[in-house]
Amino acid sequence: MEAGAEASAAPPKIGQPGVIASVTGHGTARGIPEAHHLSLQMDDGSVLETRMPTPQGVKISGGLLPVNVEYFNFGECPICLVPSPSSREHVPPHCIGGNVRTLTCERCNNEFGSRFEPHLQTWYERSLGRVRISGGDVRGRRNGGQYLYRETLTGEYVLFQTGRSDPNFDRMVQGGRIEITVPEFNEKAFRLAALKTGYVAACLIMKEVPRTERATAIRAELVAARDRDRGEDYELSALARSIQVSRTAADPVPGEIALAEMTEADGSTFFAVSFNRVFAVDWPLDPIFIREAGAPDPARTQS
């Protein structure tokens, strides 16, 4: 990994040389985003501290409720309901540090793992994805590797290059001016992957695969996505679009699945399933109710 372009009001400094002084990332523990915290010793003697970008949007506060999400075999694939599934299913996906929590069928496991979950990973890592670059006296657009979007402690953005890139990359960058072509983020695939992991986690929390109308609709949407021809255009249902994915500003807790009670700015509350304490998916199933501490137990108050 090397320091890439840094920009704010000042013109971007490309390929500024520096040495990684310390890094917290998935080399530290699986499930922590790559380069979550990274400090660079720059050649001019300064130290550049970077971190995951602060989440933008409407602030919601959440309290985590302890839930025990242990390995549980439903005896059927929780997504398509085929009996006796045999594929070890990571919740959340393995690529973002999930552990094996249940079994799904091979088809659901493979299709979601290859078609949708990489887009959840891109989002999780705050990556721009695999970029193409052009510049200098090298012809054409070449593989520029992957770019991670991070920020300095004062909010300026920094791009870190990671992964394999074209052998001419250094020559292209030395020209001082490069053009980066960023792939379009696949929002629908990201949402389907988040819905799937939120749905399976919710089933695990309930230790059942519910047969309600809502659960049936979610499964139908996931199975349709699984079976669709690659490249075929589609729209997400209103239900799938209503299930939001939130990102937290907290430090990651790899492997943690928790139920979060969220409070919106207007005081309304809803539940979400939190993963690695990095992101949360709105509770996708029918509403669940938890008796508030101190509330009367109806069975006891009846005389």
Ligand SMILES: [Zn+2]
């Ligand atoms: Zn299945």
